[in-house]
Amino acid sequence: MTELVVGTKKGLFLLEGEPGSGFAVKTRAFAGQPVDFATRDRRSGRLLATVTSPFYGPKIFYTDGDPDAEWEQAQGVTLPEGGEQTLERIWVIACGEVEGTLYAGGDPGVLFESRDGGASWEINAGLWQQPSRPDWQPGGGGLCLHSICTWPGEPDKLAVAVSAAGMWLTEDGGRSWRRGNEGLNPGYLPEEALRDENAGRCVHHVERAPRQPGRMFMQFHGGVYRSDDAGESWTDIGGGGLPSDFGFPLMVDPADPDSAYVIPLVADMDRVTPDGRVRIYETRDAGSSWTARGNGLPAEHAYLTVLRQAFSRAGEGGQLELYFGATSGDLFGSADAGSTWSTVATRLPPVYSVVTA
Amino acid sequence: MAVVRVRGPLRNLAGGLAEHQLEGATVVALLRELERGHPGVGGWILDERGRIRRHINVFVNGERGGEATAVRPGDRVEVLPAITGG
Numbered sequence: 228m229t230e231l232v233v234g235t236k237k238g239l240f241l242l243e244g245e246p247g248s249g250f251a252v253k254t255r256a257f258a259g260q261p262v263d264f265a266t267r268d269r270r271s272g273r274l275l276a277t278v279t280s281p282f283y284g285p286k287i288f289y290t291d292g293d294p295d296a297e298w299e300q301a302q303g304v305t306l307p308e309g310g311e312q313t314l315e316r317i318w319v320i321a322c323g324e325v326e327g328t329l330y331a332g333g334d335p336g337v338l339f340e341s342r343d344g345g346a347s348w349e350i351n352a353g354l355w356q357q358p359s360r361p362d363w364q365p366g367g368g369g370l371c372l373h374s375i376c377t378w379p380g381e382p383d384k385l386a387v388a389v390s391a392a393g394m395w396l397t398e399d400g401g402r403s404w405r406r407g408n409e410g411l412n413p414g415y416l417p418e419e420a421l422r423d424e425n426a427g428r429c430v431h432h433v434e435r436a437p438r439q440p441g442r443m444f445m446q447f448h449g450g451v452y453r454s455d456d457a458g459e460s461w462t463d464i465g466g467g468g469l470p471s472d473f474g475f476p477l478m479v480d481p482a483d484p485d486s487a488y489v490i491p492l493v494a495d496m497d498r499v500t501p502d503g504r505v506r507i508y509e510t511r512d513a514g515s516s517w518t519a520r521g522n523g524l525p526a527e528h529a530y531l532t533v534l535r536q537a538f539s540r541a542g543e544g545g546q547l548e549l550y551f552g553a554t555s556g557d558l559f560g561s562a563d564a565g566s567t568w569s570t571v572a573t574r575l576p577p578v579y580s581v582v583t584a
Numbered sequence: 585m586a587v588v589r590v591r592g593p594l595r596n597l598a599g600g601l602a603e604h605q606l607e608g609a610t611v612v613a614l615l616r617e618l619e620r621g622h623p624g625v626g627g628w629i630l631d632e633r634g635r636i637r638r639h640i641n642v643f644v645n646g647e648r649g650g651e652a653t654a655v656r657p658g659d660r661v662e663v664l665p666a667i668t669g670g
Contacts, residue, residue, distance in 0.1 A: 282665040283628045313631045
């Protein structure tokens, strides 16, 4: 049985089912409210949801029990008082390497850490106090910290990505940070502007290969990249058969450090699946070549948008399950590493995030 | 004292009470007093800057007010979500 934790524009949905044989909605929580991201911590079983009420601001809620009942509000999810900025949104929650540790990333380019499983949070001061922060430029979705890549067995090593303040790396648990943008080539900037390290590096999503942690993959705002030095530098791998190098989410098969999956969209000016066909693209040679995987996905008149947190996986290797949702409210899944696909749900609200639990 | 009236989730966070008799010379002083009595309200009406969130409206005796709007004893302060959404 696979559980899908789905954040949507109008609430949180929990679906359960067997890959390939149908899923059912078991729970809807936070009815009517935007659930930007939701996940279940597999270590504790705790469900966590980031909710941005248009009235009351962004909050993190959690529950250890019945998701249809009351949720607790997490504490400390706020910017330091006295500044001129406000917390706009929490984009992602990721499990840390230490038991009970979680990270949350949000807008404006902020990282929070919890050591009690998500009940209370503290802002990461090292990143918050970066001297260059006043020059950071937001992307279209705001100044969102959306990707948090831990390093298996090395809790002090962390990589995070901010749109459009680029990659940030730490090896001391977040006390100090440095940039990791060498090789990124934003086509939306004049060449002279590339010398300005504060010029926008609009990273859309980053994943680390857990069996070879120095290997990372990135979907950029125009470009797909690979790093073999833990995010210090990047090589463009977007040329080998992709219909477009624009897109948002990216996923890897944990069993294969040479693997990555992307969901290309036409371009930044037309953010829908190309040619009215929904297709995932897979590489098994670290980006030298890409193969379309669309068996079972809509093949005509399908102009979907898949957001950066709306692609997830469970298992690995031959048992790799993949799931993604679109702003159309459609949700698709594969139980065979992307070879064949089926529809998991239709007519949900616009899907913001998908996590397998 | 002025009367601060809240509803919806704010009422739940404020001890389940819709009306609160509070001391304060301005709207923001009243809202801070509400937060002191009910810490769960913190961050829901006022943001980190101490400003009323963009999509919350505050009315003092039926007229739209802001953080600095003066409040006198007996005034009635309504905290309402704005008409917004999508």
